Amino acid sequence: MRVITKGKIALAAAATAAALVLTGCGGSAGSSTGGDSSATSGELNLIAYSGVWQDQYTAAVIEPFKAKYPNIKINYSSKRSSAEMLSALQGQKNNPATDVAIMDNSVSTTGNTQGLFDKIDAAAVPNLANVPEQFKNKGGFGPVVMLDAVGLLYDTATFPKAPESWDVLWDPAYAGKINVNAPPSLLGLSLTAITSKMEGEDYTQSIDKAVARLKEMAPGVQTFAPNPDEYQNVITGQTVLGLGQNARGQFYSDQSNKKMGVTFPKEGTVYQINTVNIVKDAPNKAAAQTFVDYALSAEAQTAFAKALFYAPSVTNADLPADVKDRVVPTDGSLNIVPLDVEFLSSARDKWTDTWKRQIITK
Amino acid sequence: MTVTQTEAPAARRAGAAEGELEKSTGRRNRRTYLALLIPGVLGLVVSFVFPLAYMVRMSFNKGAPDGVIEETFTLDTYIQPLTDPYYWRVTLDTFQMGVTVGLLCVLVSYPVALFLARSTSKYRGLLIAVAIAPLLTSAVVRTYGWMVILGTNGLVNSTLNEMGLIDTPLKLTNNMTGVTIGLVEIFMPYAILAMISGFGRLSPQLEEAAGSLGASKLQVFTRVTLPLSLPGILTAFLLVFVLSISTFITPRLLGGGSVQVLATEIYDQTTGLLNWPFAAALSVILLVLFGLIIAVYQRLTKKIGG
Numbered sequence: 001m002r003v004i005t006k007g008k009i010a011l012a013a014a015a016t017a018a019a020l021v022l023t024g025c026g027g028s029a030g031s032s033t034g035g036d037s038s039a040t041s042g043e044l045n046l047i048a049y050s051g052v053w054q055d056q057y058t059a060a061v062i063e064p065f066k067a068k069y070p071n072i073k074i075n076y077s078s079k080r081s082s083a084e085m086l087s088a089l090q091g092q093k094n095n096p097a098t099d100v101a102i103m104d105n106s107v108s109t110t111g112n113t114q115g116l117f118d119k120i121d122a123a124a125v126p127n128l129a130n131v132p133e134q135f136k137n138k139g140g141f142g143p144v145v146m147l148d149a150v151g152l153l154y155d156t157a158t159f160p161k162a163p164e165s166w167d168v169l170w171d172p173a174y175a176g177k178i179n180v181n182a183p184p185s186l187l188g189l190s191l192t193a194i195t196s197k198m199e200g201e202d203y204t205q206s207i208d209k210a211v212a213r214l215k216e217m218a219p220g221v222q223t224f225a226p227n228p229d230e231y232q233n234v235i236t237g238q239t240v241l242g243l244g245q246n247a248r249g250q251f252y253s254d255q256s257n258k259k260m261g262v263t264f265p266k267e268g269t270v271y272q273i274n275t276v277n278i279v280k281d282a283p284n285k286a287a288a289q290t291f292v293d294y295a296l297s298a299e300a301q302t303a304f305a306k307a308l309f310y311a312p313s314v315t316n317a318d319l320p321a322d323v324k325d326r327v328v329p330t331d332g333s334l335n336i337v338p339l340d341v342e343f344l345s346s347a348r349d350k351w352t353d354t355w356k357r358q359i360i361t362k
Numbered sequence: 363m364t365v366t367q368t369e370a371p372a373a374r375r376a377g378a379a380e381g382e383l384e385k386s387t388g389r390r391n392r393r394t395y396l397a398l399l400i401p402g403v404l405g406l407v408v409s410f411v412f413p414l415a416y417m418v419r420m421s422f423n424k425g426a427p428d429g430v431i432e433e434t435f436t437l438d439t440y441i442q443p444l445t446d447p448y449y450w451r452v453t454l455d456t457f458q459m460g461v462t463v464g465l466l467c468v469l470v471s472y473p474v475a476l477f478l479a480r481s482t483s484k485y486r487g488l489l490i491a492v493a494i495a496p497l498l499t500s501a502v503v504r505t506y507g508w509m510v511i512l513g514t515n516g517l518v519n520s521t522l523n524e525m526g527l528i529d530t531p532l533k534l535t536n537n538m539t540g541v542t543i544g545l546v547e548i549f550m551p552y553a554i555l556a557m558i559s560g561f562g563r564l565s566p567q568l569e570e571a572a573g574s575l576g577a578s579k580l581q582v583f584t585r586v587t588l589p590l591s592l593p594g595i596l597t598a599f600l601l602v603f604v605l606s607i608s609t610f611i612t613p614r615l616l617g618g619g620s621v622q623v624l625a626t627e628i629y630d631q632t633t634g635l636l637n638w639p640f641a642a643a644l645s646v647i648l649l650v651l652f653g654l655i656i657a658v659y660q661r662l663t664k665k666i667g668g
Contacts, residue, residue, distance in 0.1 A: 084633050098488055114430060133574055174512075175535075182619050184634035223536040224619025227509060238514055349635055357448050 027106075031161065041049030041071035044287040047085050048102040050078035051229075052248060053308065055100075058305040065294050082107035089116050089279065099288035102145060104186065104293075105273040106348075108342040117277045124289040127296035130314040141200055142277030146310035148247040149269045149328040149336070150190040151262040153230060155240040162263035163234050166194060169241060176341050179233050179242040180215050181359060182224040183352040187243040189200045190270035193339050198267050204343055207354065214359045234260045245272055252310040252327045264328075268335035271328070274310075276317055386461020429636030439643035450629075453647070454559045456607050456623040459538065463545045464603040467553045470546065475557035475598075476591070480566060483559045487497055490558070494551040501548050509535055514614075536618025545606050552599040552605060565599040583666035592666050600659045602650060624648045 017213045048057065052281050054076065061073055068252065082103035089098060089111060100107070101117075111117050119140040122128050128136070128143060135144035154163055158174075171177055181187040196203035196210040203210065226233045230244045231252040249262030278288045294300055301312035305319050311327040312319070319327065412582050417589040421439055443449035448653035496504065512519045519531040534540050565589065572582045610625040617626065624644055631641035 080634070083429075083636055087636050087638075088632065090429060110429060184630065222514070224620070225614065225617070227615050227618070228506075236515075307617075331661075349637070352630070352635060356622060360622075 003277060004273040010240065018119055028339065031190075039292065040069050042284050042287045043073045043075065044100065044291055045075045045077065045098045045105045046100045046102070046291070047077045047079060047098045048090060050080055052251060054078045056251070056308040057304060058309040061300045064195055064300070064303065065291065066296070071207065074291075086111055090114070091251075093250055096279050096281050096283060098185055100282045100291055101142075101277045102274055102281060103277070105144065106186070106344045107274045108142060108275045108277050109341045110345050111277065112137070112139060116280060117354065118280045118282070118285075120278060120292065121289065121346050127314065130298070130316050131296060132313075132315055135313045137275070142275040142292075143296070144273050144313040145276040146301070146304065146313055147211060147272050147328055148245050148272045148274075148310050149245055149264065149334070150187055150194075150272060151269065152265050153244040153249055154247050154261050154263065155234055156258055156261050158240040158334075159261070162261055163241075164263075164266055166191075166198065166265045166267050170217050170220075173221070177224055177238045177240040178217075178221050178225050179226040179230055180217070180221050181226065181230060181243055182355045185269075187230070187245070188224075188339075188355060189344065189348065189351055190242045190272075190339060192355075193270055193337050194267060194306045197337050204340070207351065211354060211358055214355075218359050218361050224355075231260065244284040246326075246328050247309040251307075253281040266336060268337040270337050271340045283293060283351060347349075363488065377450070394626045417593045417642045417645055420639055421646050423639040423642075425637035425639040429638075431638055440647075442640070443644060443647065449644075452622050452624060452627055452650070455538075455621075456625070456648075457651070459541065459545075459613075459623060460603040460607040462542055463549065463606040464599045466542065466546045467549050467602045468557075468599050471550050471553035471557060471598065472595065474550075475554045475561070475594070475616075476587070478554065478560040479558050479564065495555050496548075497551045501609075502611050504548055505544055505612045506545070508540065508616060512540050512543065522557075535616055536620055538621055539616070540618075541621050542611050542615040544612045545609065548612060549602045549605055552601050556598040556601045557594040561595045562594075563590050564594075593663060596662060596666065598657065603655065605650065608648065 031291055048054065048063075058076065062076070066072070066074065077088070077098070080090065085101055085103050086107050089096075089101060092098060093116065101111070103111075107116065120128060120137075131143045136149075137143055152163060152166065152168070153167075168174065169180070180191065183189045185190065192207060192210055192214070193203050195213050196207050199209035199213055200205065201209045221238055223233070226239075226242065230242045231248060233239045234242050234244075234254040235252060244262060246264070249260070253260050253262060258312060276292050278285065278292060280287050296314055297319065298312075298314060298316040301314050301317040302319060304310055305312055305317065305327055306323050309323065309327050311330050313330075365659065404618060420431075422435050422437070424434050424436050424438065426432065448512075472603070474493060478486065482487070509516075513519070513533075516530045516534070518646065519528070519535060522528045523531070533622070534543070559601075568584055569582050572586045599667065607623070608625060610629055613621045613623050613626050624647070628641045628644050631637045631644065
């Protein structure tokens with residue numbers, strides 16, 4: 001009997017631990033300290049990306065902001081993805097603890113329709129005037145703060161010259177040496193739209209041809225969820241080709257002493273756009289407006305472009321030539337596959353499902 | 363007579379008083395016990411019962427594609443996975459993974475546990491500590507370790523390649539093979555601990571007795587050692603099974619997106635697609651699976667332990 005009792009205790013402990021893991025899915029909430037009416041002092045709760053993005057944004061934008069407004073304290077809550085940010089904001093909807101969110105525009109569009117964000121008051125954010133119409137939100141919500149695009153990552157030893165076409169992902173010579181982030185990652189969603197376009201299909205109607213083509217690629221894919229991330233996999237030689245974002249790709253290319261390169265293939269690519277948003281009923285609205293105004297300043301945008309190669313969204317940012325060449329062009333010179341964000345928010349589920357059921361092989 | 367006549371009621375009175383005293387101390391004791399239980403129960407209610415109830419309630423809501431949760435009462439979240447062959451496959455894969463990892467883990471942990479349980483060395487305590495020391499390192503770190511060892515250019519593949527045994531690297535990660543290897547190693551300390559504590563009735567004297575009565579070493583093992591250590595084996599298997607089917611990190615990292623189990627599916631639904639009601643329903647299904655296994659386990663231990 002003693003044995004059974006011990007077993008039961010161990011079992012109860014295991015079941016409790018497991019259930020606790022399963023139930024621990026609530027969003028985290030930053031501390032809320034009540035608003036300060038002054039725009040130059042108080043606290044500001046920012047939610048944005050983690051990792052290298054956080055490091056570079058902190059150095060290029062947040063530190064200079066703090067130097068300029070020493071009385072505003074910034075609490076940075078980092079998330080791995082925009083979806084995680086949205087879920088945190090949804091959890092705080094009745095009692096917001098966040099003031100500003102920088103996230104992907106497909107997700108911020110959802111936030112706008114869900115009433116999570118406020119419209120931007122142009123009078124309180126004068127730098128909004130420098131954002132061209134195409135990068136402003138039609139409904140007056142948070143504008144584009146930076147742009148990037150999906151690129152093809154390649155190992156420079158294997159490819160002394162950058163591959164010109166996405167077709168290289170289907171080349172049997174590189175089978176087993178490719179990493180592709182499957183949806184719900186934006187990279188996989190973008191590849192679906194790009195492949196659809198390559199197959200002469202309108203992805204808003206059907207992705208059947210793209211799925212058939214991606215199925216041919218799938219057996220050659222080493223991982224659909226690269227770890228530690230898509231860039232390190234190529235840099236360490238685990239793979240020789242991968243999907244990635246241009247900005248981080250450029251950054252890691254420098255970090256790795258050009259072991260990895262990133263390019264935009266001729267068939268086109270998809271923009272990855274980040275917006276800066278003020279949370280509805282933000283506890284520190286004035287500080288939030290001050291921050292958004294700074295984030296849209298030429299100074300902040302230039303500094304971040306130099307640091308992590310995101311293209312500025314304002315017209316008055318002046319980039320040095322060597323940086324300008326490496327950020328995604330926003331002047332219409334790049335072949336862009338338009339990925340409609342409103343369509344995407346409804347297709348994300350379906351496409352993710354299609355990948356899981358039909359494309360990803362064991 | 364008079365003595366008894368006078369003594370009896372007195373004795374009865376004394377007896378009654380004693381009984382009452384006992385009763386009242388019993389009540390007091392019970393009250394003390396209950397009071398002592400309160401902090402633990404409260405902690406459990408706040409950290410376990412409430413979240414669980416919240417999750418069960420959530421599973422009956424309706425999730426819209428963009429993360430909006432509609433408060434309602436629907437069974438759709440359950441009907442969808444239960445009528446969809448894809449989720450049956452995911453559930454079956456989860457179950458299979460749990461069984462495979464449980465069996466392999468018991469197989470490799472059993473000799474270690476048996477040695478530790480029977481050791482009379484003065485270093486026994488130290489050896490047990492060494493066996494469970496991997497628990498001091500997080501499963502994430504150990505999973506990354508396995509990614510390095512099993513990767514295309516990892517230790518295993520480069521060694522085999524150097525020895526000329528293979529031309530193309532073996533595919534040991536980003537699939538179920540990698541996940542299984544990782545999980546077996548990660549859960550070994552649990553299995554060893556569970557077995558050591560489960561070997562209670564296993565006594566060296568019984569083995570010696572069997573030996574002195576002419577049983578061969580193999581007979582001693584199959585007829586004495588193994589049957590007596592069965593409860594420990596069963597507990598270890600169950601523990602590892604339950605841990606495996608609920609684990610997320612290792613299938614996620616070593617599975618490379620190609621291993622789809624309930625835990626990774628729940629994670630995707632929660633953080634990627636923001637469909638909390640559906641994720642909650644899948645979690646409830648996983649909990650029911652736990653419950654079923656535990657019921658089977660209790661039947662089995664009753665049969666074995668008597």
